Amino acid sequence: MKKSIVKRIAIIVTGLSVCCCLNGCNNNNNGINNAFGNNSNDETESASRDVFAMDTYMTVTAYGKGCETAVDEAIDEINRIDELLSVSNEDSEVYILNESGSEIVSDDTKKLIEASLDLYEKSAGAYDITIYPLMVKWGFTTGSYKVPSKDELSTLLKNVDAGKIEFDKESGFVSLPNGMQIDLGAIAKGYTSQRIMQIYENNGIDCGLVSLGGNIQAYGKKYDDSLWKIAIENPKDTADYIGVIQVEDKAVITSGGYERFFEEDGEVYHHIIDPKTGYPAKSGLSSVTIVSDDGMYADGLSTTLFVMGKEEAVKLWKQSEYDFEMVLVTDEGDIYITDGLKDSFSSEYEYEVIE
Amino acid sequence: MKKIRNIFIDKTKEAALLLPAFIICALAFAGIRMNSPKLSPFVAPVVKADEDKDSGNKIDNAGDKKKSTHKKNKSEGEVTSLNEKAEKDVVARQLSIQNETGQKLLVDGVYEGSAEGFGGEIKVRVTVLDGMINNIEITEHDGETPSFFESAKAVVGYIVKKQTLLVDNVSGATFSSIGIKEAVADALKKAYKDPGKMVVRINKTNVDRKNKKVNRQSASKTNHIQIIRKDSGKKVQDGVYEGSAVCEMFDYTVSLKVKFKDGKVKAVYGLNISGNTDKANEEYWIKAYRQMVKRILKDDVNADTVSGATYSSNAILEAFVDACNKAYSATGNRQQVDKVKQKNNTDKKEDKEEKENVINSDEKIEKGTVKDGTYYVTTICEPDEKKEFGSYTFGAKVVFENGKLKSIYGFTASDESNKSFYTKAANGTTKQEGVISQLIKKQSAQDISAVTRATCSSKALRRLYILAYNMAIGEDKVSVDDDISYEEDKDDKKDDHKESDNPDEKEKTDDKQNDDVTDITKIDNIQDGVYQVSVIVYPDEWEDFEAYNLTAQVTFLEGRFVNISNMELSDESNIAYCEEALYGTVTEKGINEQILMKQSNDVDMVSSCTCSSKAFKQLFEEALVQAADKEKGICEEEEPCKEDEKDEQVEDNESFLDKEY
Structure with a gap:
């Protein structure tokens, strides 16, 4: 079985039949640059920009009056958040926090840490922002991949426990124990797309779509008053998709072992590390797609559920701590969707509805 | 015996009132004998030994001694190498202060104590036998980083050997070292005979201990740094400011960035240490840094005060604070961030400096008239904790003209190997302004910054200025006329020598002697030299x-006393007292x-070692006799101890006794 999973989300915009390949990092031939904004309806004003930020390609598109301003502001916002959260930029809040151990963080970072700690708790540690040193060890941050030794991993795992983070919601004071480092990358894109929705609203545009390296979030309905049709790629076949979800005002975010992976001695290692083991998560899932109003939680949950596996994922969905729907694809290729997607999901494949 | 004990208790009590911060030490040291010959001059140790009439005790003591000398051979090497690197934290120096008590105040038994170490609780079991610390066992240290803890454990050996907590911390393992010492102190509190009083004293330190959770080190420190924002209604200019400071202890320059937003400090980051040659210190630094941030x-x-800090x-x-100052000054409407360093009472040098500072400024206001002339002054340049050099006498000529400091020149040092340092201090470097030019510019000893890598000389130089200034305003007992312009005196000197046989001169000195005060500057026939x-x-x-x-050896130079040095004792066990006295x-x-x-x-006697103090006074007088053409009878021996004084003490203690018992 092919374990290497390269995932794409295709966004099918009806009438334009533009397919966009949003492929994390190993993709240098995607058609993103002309994905949006061409051939747009004569009557509808539209604007689109591409930007490379947060280590991935991003596209923001807006339709309607004020779309130019909205898109400009969106790009500014992407850059601002990127500067705030980058683990490598020496002036970023996250960098400072990792270096000095304590910081009074800005509202943005505060919200992200709060959400991260919340997810950490609800997922019983499956989602943990403190695995950053492990990511570094594996080389996922630099691209010089290597499989760390067990000793190395167990040493690093000692400092992995988001429960030890000292955090004061009121003041924004954050303090990490010695040796601990965090990375908010796993929800940063979701948070950014959520922020852009706010910008779109403030600018009073008709509708818009953002794609931040595979994270899709739709603002309103499409300009022709139909729903946005977002395809979910088949993890087994990069040219195919497993189905299409029709949404409005939703984030559709997929996680799988697609963004970063490498092969060593015939074994494939992807970038979603299980905080419990220190190794790439092997939960039996090959992709998790979250559909939710909130981009930030959708982003965090997609990673979390990928680590947790189907059973736990369903459990969390049923607890309805968070308001979301999901599409799961197992290693065997089985497709599961949750109840709430029954009417919006369509596929040529067989799929099962979880109720 | 009972009386005596109460004298001790009373004394301790007084001291405790004055110096609440040091109490723990008192507890820890009460009744502990200090018999290490290897004490630094600053770390004046000394809990007087309880040379009890109990012969059994003596034998045990001797046994202990033997044991420790035996151990010494093995550990001495380690100790030295550790000491080289080891920093002496403020705690250690604090601990010395309460040492005047001498009675056996520890009750034999096994006591457990605990304190916070670096990563958690350290628990110890201390065995007290014959009133001495016999054994220390560390029973728990889970939170400590193993490598650090292994090094820190050496502290235990020192404590038992020296019978005091006045031992160096192990560098790179300061937190653990302090933790162990605090745990031992905690245990010894329980061993103390009079726990009722202890509680009072401990409570006082507890005030300081409030912040323990925040920083365990604050518990053992009285070194507060306060950042006072005057007119705090105004905001600083937001932005990132870089600040730097010299860590005199290690001679590193530390720089960091402070990020202000909405007028508040949001982050302290970008630590950079230049001049750090010891890689081993790095991890330690990072820990201290993260803790401090x-x-x-x-x-x-919540507050504007940060209390307690180690050197780093x-x-x-x-x-x-430096960065904060920049941020405040960036507002155009300058706001001052004052760093008030509440001088640690235990820090002799700083304390002294502060006093001088106060005197100096007061004098200036009150008297103001500086008598022009050249003043020859000397001071002792003492090494800092690093002990990179031995104490030496440092002299210079200070010229005042038109009521102002004009120049400082003609340096002399008893140990010329220090020349490069004091020259650097005096003239500065390409990067830093020398002390002399600072003094001339400011015409004040305040806010003089020391030249890096010559801090001790810088301080000494500053003291010289203060001494000369005091002379110039007629403050000092040394009369200005007698001392003005050493150059002129020199010519007269030969005549003076001739006159020395003059009976008038003799009478003069004899008169003085009757007053029990000999002013050396009134004696003109002192022969320079070293007198043993x-x-x-x-x-x-x-x-x-x-x-x-x-x-x-007593050294006289240019007709003035320079120092007493190279002391030798027939009974080395008293060295600690002598060092303290000297x-x-x-x-x-x-x-x-x-x-x-x-x-x-x-001169005033040093309180806990009056006998040695008297001896030194006598020594000086003897030497003076020799120096002044060996004329006998200038000074007479004093009684070993003042009886009156002691009677008073006993009386005091009797009244105290009535109250308490």
């Missing part, structure tokens, strides 16, 4: 030691310094 940020949320933390804090003198140190009526011979304690000036300042034998 956390505290700064936390305290900034202090440097970090100073760099932080021996005196016998007699015990006072407490007889807590046996009489011994004290030999030392070099002083945290609160009291040593004989050396007193004579140097006053150029007279009118």
